[in-house]
Amino acid sequence: MKSGVLRDLAVGAVLVALLLVLPILFPKPALRDFLIYVMAYGLLAMSLNLLVGLTGLVSFGHAAFFASGAYMFGLLMQSGTVGIPVAMLATVGGTAVLALVIGAICVRLKEIYFSFITLAFQMFIHSIILTWVSLTGGDQGLRGGIPRPPFLGIDLNDAMTLYVFCVVVFILCIAIMRQVWRSPFGFTLRMIRDNPTRANFLGADVVRVKLGIFVLAGSMASVGGVLLALFVSGAYPEFGFWTTSGEAIFMIMLGGSQLFIGPVIGAVLLRLLDHFVTIYTDHHGLVLGAVILVIVLGLRQGVADYIVDWLERRRETRAAAASVASEKGAA
Amino acid sequence: MLSVQNLSKSFGGVQATRDVSIDFPDGSLTAIIGPNGAGKTTFFNLISGAIRPDAGKVVFAGQDIVGRSSLEVVRLGMARAFQVAALFPSLTVKDAVTAAVTSHQRKSWTLLQRFPLEGTQHRTDEILELLGLSSKANTLSRNLSHGDQKLLDIGLALAMDPKVLLLDEPTAGMGPDERWRMIGKVQHLWEVKKMTVLFIEHDMDIVFKIAQAIHVLKYGAVLAQGTADEIRRNQDVIDAYLGTDHHLAHAAGQE
Ligand SMILES: Nc1ncnc2c1ncn2[C@@H]1O[C@H](COP(=O)(O)OP(=O)(O)O)[C@@H](O)[C@H]1O
Ligand SMILES: [Mg+2]
Numbered sequence: 001m002k003s004g005v006l007r008d009l010a011v012g013a014v015l016v017a018l019l020l021v022l023p024i025l026f027p028k029p030a031l032r033d034f035l036i037y038v039m040a041y042g043l044l045a046m047s048l049n050l051l052v053g054l055t056g057l058v059s060f061g062h063a064a065f066f067a068s069g070a071y072m073f074g075l076l077m078q079s080g081t082v083g084i085p086v087a088m089l090a091t092v093g094g095t096a097v098l099a100l101v102i103g104a105i106c107v108r109l110k111e112i113y114f115s116f117i118t119l120a121f122q123m124f125i126h127s128i129i130l131t132w133v134s135l136t137g138g139d140q141g142l143r144g145g146i147p148r149p150p151f152l153g154i155d156l157n158d159a160m161t162l163y164v165f166c167v168v169v170f171i172l173c174i175a176i177m178r179q180v181w182r183s184p185f186g187f188t189l190r191m192i193r194d195n196p197t198r199a200n201f202l203g204a205d206v207v208r209v210k211l212g213i214f215v216l217a218g219s220m221a222s223v224g225g226v227l228l229a230l231f232v233s234g235a236y237p238e239f240g241f242w243t244t245s246g247e248a249i250f251m252i253m254l255g256g257s258q259l260f261i262g263p264v265i266g267a268v269l270l271r272l273l274d275h276f277v278t279i280y281t282d283h284h285g286l287v288l289g290a291v292i293l294v295i296v297l298g299l300r301q302g303v304a305d306y307i308v309d310w311l312e313r314r315r316e317t318r319a320a321a322a323s324v325a326s327e328k329g330a331a
Numbered sequence: 332m333l334s335v336q337n338l339s340k341s342f343g344g345v346q347a348t349r350d351v352s353i354d355f356p357d358g359s360l361t362a363i364i365g366p367n368g369a370g371k372t373t374f375f376n377l378i379s380g381a382i383r384p385d386a387g388k389v390v391f392a393g394q395d396i397v398g399r400s401s402l403e404v405v406r407l408g409m410a411r412a413f414q415v416a417a418l419f420p421s422l423t424v425k426d427a428v429t430a431a432v433t434s435h436q437r438k439s440w441t442l443l444q445r446f447p448l449e450g451t452q453h454r455t456d457e458i459l460e461l462l463g464l465s466s467k468a469n470t471l472s473r474n475l476s477h478g479d480q481k482l483l484d485i486g487l488a489l490a491m492d493p494k495v496l497l498l499d500e501p502t503a504g505m506g507p508d509e510r511w512r513m514i515g516k517v518q519h520l521w522e523v524k525k526m527t528v529l530f531i532e533h534d535m536d537i538v539f540k541i542a543q544a545i546h547v548l549k550y551g552a553v554l555a556q557g558t559a560d561e562i563r564r565n566q567d568v569i570d571a572y573l574g575t576d577h578h579l580a581h582a583a584g585q586e
Contacts (some may be wrong), residue, residue, distance in 0.1 A: 004445055184446045187422075187430040188439040194419035199415070201379070201404045202487055203434045279477070 019167045038170040043224030045263035046250035050217040053257030056193030061122030063219035067240025069225025074142045074235040083151045099218030107210040141236035256302025338387035347373040349552040362538045365548035371531045380404035412492035416484040420473035431490035498530040
C-alpha cells in the first residue's frame, strides 16, 4: 500500500520533469502549444475515463463540463472582480453543482439511455451557449480576450510561466484522479462497472456512488476547460459540441481505458495524428477514421491496454516456462 | 428470527408465490425444494427486497421489511448468493472479497486512503480460508472454475457478516462429487458462523442428509414442510415427485 503511493509519486516526478525539460530542450513555441493542448484535452479524456473505464458509464456529453469550465472561468475573469485562483476554484465549484443537477437525472438511467441523456444535456448546454449571445458571444465565442492579472507574483502573460502553470495544474489533477483510481471508492466503482446489481446486494449505494463520480469527473473536466481558455484566451461553443466529447472518447479508445494513464497517451496520439495528417493530406477525417478502425479491429483495445496485456502474457509464459524448467531440473 | 407470513406475488398471470408462511428459527439450516419454476428463486427475491410482494409480511430483525430496498435489507443482516454466480469478472478473488468487506464496513466512499484498507485484510483472509479459496486469491474472478465461482459468490455474501444467508442452488451445475464437497462447505460454514441458512437444492440425498427443516414448494405454494423423515413419508410429496424427480422417488423408495 505504502509502496504504491511511493511508486506513484516517483512516476509523477518523472512526468513533471519530462514536461518541464522538453520545452527547454526543444524551445520551439509549437511544442509548448502542443503540450498545453494535450494537457487540456488529456484532462477531459482522463476525467471521462473515470466514468467510462472505471465505472462503466459511457457518457457522450462530457464536453459540456469542459465548456462550462472554459466559459465560467472566462466570464469570471472578464468581470474583473476576482483573480485567477479564485476564478478557478469558483469554476470548479460551479461546474460541480451543474454536474450534480445533470447527474442526478442521468445516473438513474442505464447503459444506452444514460449515454443518450448525457448527449441531450450537452446539446442543451451547447444551444444555451449559442443563443445567449449577450453573455457568451454566441457562435463567435467569448471575445475580447481573457485577462490574466498576475497573482502571488506569477504572471501568466509570459508564455513559459503559463506553460509551467499548466503543467502544475495538470499534474495536480492527475494526482487526484490517481488517488480516486486506487482508493476504496475506486474499487466500489469497479464493482459497479462489473456488476451493479451484485454491488447493490453487497451494500453499495449504486445510484449515489455513480452520482459522486459523475460530479467528480465533471469537475476535473472543467479544469481542462480552464487551461484551454487561459491558453487560447477565449472560449468557443465547439468546446461543448458533441464532437469534442467524441474526441475524448477517441482518445480513450486509442490509448486504452484500463491503464490509468491510457487516455493521456490517447490524447498525445490523437493530437500527433491530427498534426501530421493535416500536413500531408486534406482528407484528414478519412485517415483518422482508418487509423482508429485499425486499432479497434486489430488490437481490439487501446494501445496502452494492448501493451500492458502483452507484457502480462509474456511474463506468464516465462513464469510457466521457468516452472517447467525447474520441475525438469528437480526430476 | 426470520418469519414470512402469507406472502404472495404474481407476474401477470403467473402466481409465482401463493400465500407462503414459514418461520426460520435463529441458527437453523433450512432447505427449500421444488421443481423448476416452483417459485423458489422468487421467494428469495421477495424476502431479500429485490422485488416487492403483492401481499404478506416478511418479519426480520423485529420489523416488517416489505418495501425496504435490497440495500437496506443487506444492511439489516441478510445476504444472498445467486443461482448463477454474480461476480465481478475483472477483479481478482481477493480484491472482490476485500471490496465487499470494505463496503460492509461502510467505507465504500473512502477517497483519501488506498485500497486495500488495513482493517479489511484480516476479514478477507478469513473468508478465503473458510472457503478454501486462499490459493486462488490472485486469480481473476472470470478465470475461476465453475465451482470456485459459486464459492466466491458465497464468499461475497459472507463479507456482509450476515445473520441470515440465502443460497440459491449452491450446487447448480456441479457433478456428484463436487456437489458433496460444496455442501460440506456450506454445512461447515453454518456450524462455524452460527447463521440462519436457507438453501435451495435439487439433490434430495443432499437435502435429506443435512437440512434440519425442509419446505417443499409447488406452483408457488407450500406443498409440505417438516424434517427429512416427515418429508420422505409425505404422500403429497411422493405423488408430486414420483415419475418427475428420480432422486426423491429413489430416496422415498429407500424407506
Ligand atoms: N421477474 C419475473 N418476471 C416474470 N415472471 C417471473 C419473474 N421471475 C420469475 N417469474 C416466473 O415465476 C415462476 C417461478 O420462477 P422461479 O422463482 O425462478 O422458479 P424456481 O427458482 O423455483 O425455478 C416462473 O414461472 C417464472 O417464469
Ligand atoms: Mg431458481
